[in-house]
Amino acid sequence: MSVTAHYIDDSWVLQHRILRFVYVPAPRTMDVLAKKMIESLTQWNIETKMSTITIDNCSSNDGMIRLVQKKLSNELLLQGKLVHMRCCAHILNLIVKDNLSIIEGSIETIRDNVSFWYASPSRVEKFEDVARQLKISCTKKLALDYKT
Template sequence: MDVLAEKMIESLTQWNIETKMSTITVDNCSSNDGMIRLVQEKLSNELLLQGKFLHMRCCAHILNLIVKDGLFVIEGSIETIRDSVSFWSASPSRMEKFEDVARQLKISCTKKLALDCKTRWNSTNLMLQTALEYKDVFPRLKLREKAYCTLPT
């Protein structure tokens, strides 16, 4: 945090904006809290309103933390769906079998199963939305494919 504060102050003064800045938005980690505190201490006389409102926490980061906590509660279910999506999208022949069963059940195959990136909750959301559209396909495939053993419930 000392190095971050030093570099922040150096950059602000180099650009001559330390007296024009009202806030700094950072994510919620303790080193950023400390960095902002040090910047406020060193520049308090030059900051707008003596830096009272300098530290703004990033709303997107807060939202991300909330969603990750929520997803953690259902992680077991997500893993089962992830395993199913991985199994059926592993090869063109499996994908074809998946789409055939979907068509037999009169389910439109406009969306492809897509495996998520575990660190990006928006991709997990997309994977879950798509899998939900095919929820009736998975049990039918379980009856036809002995190697398929991770049926979502």
């Protein structure tokens, strides 16, 4: 787990700092996550200055937020109402994955074709030769994408 602080400095400039990388042993239950989060906050003496936690969407993280809020409720800003922000990047990733599954077969066919043409230098040469014959600009190379 990484703990990053975002804050506005005295000059009203948004700052961010990585405070800690924490090894969280399995099983990563909400109790274990909450304990590690509270340890991280108290190590930096910021448990009373925190107003928001942004995490990805999983049930153990939801439970962790509730436990942290309960444990620190008397010390938190905003009358103990910890604002739980869901990670937009994680949500966007879930949406994209869900929609890409619709065209998964087509994507796999394209990957197979790219793999075929770049399996050997002679195939690359043949591909480029055919592109020239068809008067297709071939200035960029084919590249396999990464599923992530």
